[in-house]
Amino acid sequence: MNKPVDASFLRPPADGEAELARLQPLFDRIEAGASERERERILPFAEVALLREAGYGALRLLRGDTVGLTFRQLLKIVIRLGAADSNVAHIFRNHFTVNELYARRAREGQGRVWQDAIARGAIFGLGNIELGAKSAGGVLPATTITPEGDGFRLEGTKYYTTGTLYADYVLVRAATPDERLASVIIPVRREGIEIVDDWDxxxxxxxxxxxxxxxHVRVEGAEVVFDADGVGYGHAYSNTLAQLYVSAIVAGIARAVLNDARRLLLGRTRTFYYATAERPADDPLLLQVLGELSTDAFAAEAAVLAAAEALDEVGAARDNGHDDAGLAHEAALAAAKAKLIVDERAIRSAGRLFDLAGASAASRARNLDxxxxxxxxxxxxxxxxxKAAAIGAFEANGTRLPAKGFF
Incomplete structure (x- = not known):
C-alpha cells in the first residue's frame, strides 16, 4: 500500500458540492489522458494513486461524528469521475461496496482495521463470479475456505475481479465444507494470490x-465474515449500491458524450454542402442533436440521484441500528428503474455523437467509439x-424484487 496520506479529508465536508469542487481539478487532470490511455492500453495506476491520495475512497467513512457524504452526494461525484474516465471510476466500485458492507460502521475488531486502512488510502477489490458456475438459484461458490488451526485455507479461482489489480485488499466470496457462505477480506499481496489482467x-x-x-491462501479467523451473522452480504439487497454505482458511471459517460459533442461542434470549421448554415454551430439540425444529448445526460444523472435518495433512507436507518427491509426494497426498485433509464440514454447518446461530425469522427485517433x-x-x-421484467412483476402483482444477486 502507498504511504499514509493526510487524513484531513475525514473532517465533515461542508457539503457535497464542496467535495466536488475540491476533486474536480483532479478529475480534469484524469480526463486529459483518458482517451490515450484507453487507446494505447496504459493501465491507470498513476490516476488511481492520485485518487487514493485525495481521499476519494474514504468519502463515505463514518468516524465519530463524521458521517461522510450521503449516497446522493457521493454518486454525483462518481458521475463526474465517470465523465472523466469511466475505467478509473469503475475501479473503485467494489471498494465502496466493501466499505459500506464491512468497514464503515465498525467501532472495534477487524472491521475497524479495515476502516482505518481505508482512512489511510487503502483500496479494496472483489473476487466473486466464477466461470462455469450455475448462478441461478444462488448455488454455493466452488471457492472454498477450509478450517486449518485457528484460521482457514482459501482455494479457488474467480473472474471479473474488477479493480483488484490496483487494490490493497480483496474480498473473496467462498463457502466452507459444511456450505456456510462467507466473505474473506485479505491483503492482495498475500502468498498464493495471483491477479491476472486477462479481461478482453x-x-x-x-x-x-x-x-x-x-x-492455498492462509486466512486468519478475523478475516472471515459469515453471511449467517447478518452483516455484509447477509443483508437483503446488499448489492443495491454496487448496481447504482455502475449506473452512475454510465451517467458519467452520457455527460462525457455531451462534453465531446460540444467540443466537436464548436471546433468544426467545415460543414456539409447542403447544410442550412455556413457555421456548424449555427446549424439547427446539429444544435438539435446537441440539445438531445444534453437532455439525455440530464435525465441519466437525475435518475441516479433520485435512486440515491432512496438508498440514503436505507443508510440512515442502518446507521441508527435498523435494517428496514421495506426501505431496502424501495431503494433496489429505484436503482433498477434508474438503470433502465440511464443505459438507454447513454448508449443512444454515444451513437448519436457521430451525427455531429460525420466521417471525421470515426478517426481512431479521436477514439470516440x-x-x-x-x-x-x-x-x-x-x-x-x-430488471424490466422484475419491475413489471412488482407493478402487476406486487412481487418483490429478488433480494440477492444484481438487485
Whole structure:
C-alpha cells in the first residue's frame, strides 16, 4: 500500500458540492489522458494513486461524528469521475461496496482495521463470479475456505475481479465444507494470490476485470465474515449500491458524450454542402442533436440521484441500528428503474455523437467509439430485460424484487 496520506479529508465536508469542487481539478487532470490511455492500453495506476491520495475512497467513512457524504452526494461525484474516465471510476466500485458492507460502521475488531486502512488510502477489490458456475438459484461458490488451526485455507479461482489489480485488499466470496457462505477480506499481496489482467472486453478495457487465482491462501479467523451473522452480504439487497454505482458511471459517460459533442461542434470549421448554415454551430439540425444529448445526460444523472435518495433512507436507518427491509426494497426498485433509464440514454447518446461530425469522427485517433463501447459493456453487468421484467412483476402483482444477486 502507498504511504499514509493526510487524513484531513475525514473532517465533515461542508457539503457535497464542496467535495466536488475540491476533486474536480483532479478529475480534469484524469480526463486529459483518458482517451490515450484507453487507446494505447496504459493501465491507470498513476490516476488511481492520485485518487487514493485525495481521499476519494474514504468519502463515505463514518468516524465519530463524521458521517461522510450521503449516497446522493457521493454518486454525483462518481458521475463526474465517470465523465472523466469511466475505467478509473469503475475501479473503485467494489471498494465502496466493501466499505459500506464491512468497514464503515465498525467501532472495534477487524472491521475497524479495515476502516482505518481505508482512512489511510487503502483500496479494496472483489473476487466473486466464477466461470462455469450455475448462478441461478444462488448455488454455493466452488471457492472454498477450509478450517486449518485457528484460521482457514482459501482455494479457488474467480473472474471479473474488477479493480483488484490496483487494490490493497480483496474480498473473496467462498463457502466452507459444511456450505456456510462467507466473505474473506485479505491483503492482495498475500502468498498464493495471483491477479491476472486477462479481461478482453470490448469496453472498460483498463479495469483489469480478469482472473483471480487463490491457491492455498492462509486466512486468519478475523478475516472471515459469515453471511449467517447478518452483516455484509447477509443483508437483503446488499448489492443495491454496487448496481447504482455502475449506473452512475454510465451517467458519467452520457455527460462525457455531451462534453465531446460540444467540443466537436464548436471546433468544426467545415460543414456539409447542403447544410442550412455556413457555421456548424449555427446549424439547427446539429444544435438539435446537441440539445438531445444534453437532455439525455440530464435525465441519466437525475435518475441516479433520485435512486440515491432512496438508498440514503436505507443508510440512515442502518446507521441508527435498523435494517428496514421495506426501505431496502424501495431503494433496489429505484436503482433498477434508474438503470433502465440511464443505459438507454447513454448508449443512444454515444451513437448519436457521430451525427455531429460525420466521417471525421470515426478517426481512431479521436477514439470516440470508446463511449459506446464502455457504456454498452457496463450495461451488460446485469441484464436490463431481467430488471424490466422484475419491475413489471412488482407493478402487476406486487412481487418483490429478488433480494440477492444484481438487485
Amino acid at each position: 472486453g470490448v469496453g472498460q478495457r483498463l479495469t483489469a476485470s480478469g482472473t483471480g487465482h487463490f491457491r 470508446r463511449h459506446w463501447r464502455n457504456a454498452r459493456t457496463l450495461a451488460t453487468h446485469n441484464p436490463g430485460v431481467t
